[in-house]
Amino acid sequence: MNIGERLKEERVRLGFNQAEFAAFAGVAKTSQFNYEKGERSPDADYLAAVSAQGVDILYVVTGERKRQAADSISDDASELLQVYEQVVDADRQILLRMASAFASTADSSGKKVSN
Template sequence: MKKIRDATGLSQTSFGQAFGVSKATQVNYETDKRSPDTNYLTALHAAGHDITYIVTGELQSDALSPAETSLVHMFRRVDPERQEVVLSTLRLMAPPMSQIGKEAPSSGSLHDDSPDYHAEQ
């Protein structure tokens, strides 16, 4: 639980409040003194957190990591113009899917064949 909360950047109080529990309850969840109830788990799932990871400690193959989930949540909180800035920055930083696992070309841009992604409005 702590890993998931840490990835969001929220305090125990804020994270607990966001999902309907007190700071003391959040602390108990993070220290394994108490197991989360179904209402808490349902709220986490609705927010996009991987319940399988929370319960078993194992990521589902198609699930987002805690850091990826945090990134998505932050992305959704900014206006569309800033979302496009984030996407543009990532396009510059990340190799296109066709280059993953391959040696980078010696000339030209890695991003010439990258698809044009647009933020969902």
């Protein structure tokens, strides 16, 4: 996967279309399209602007996700992590499958999707 593909992946993950992404990054929609196609490379100003919108720049550039500091996660997530670490390995796998099932029934805003 190249920089353009990872950039597109991040844009989609955050729920933006190309025009919205281009607007807050201060570039034309055609520039955004060219970045995602791998025909052009974004500059540092662009990367700083999209970083402010939540893009994981380390991932876009290197393909490696940046680790989140423990103090940057919500209290609910921290509590869930503490419970997870207290269960045996077999039960952890069950918890992961359950969490994945719940996540797959939610849209990008976290609202349940009706079938």
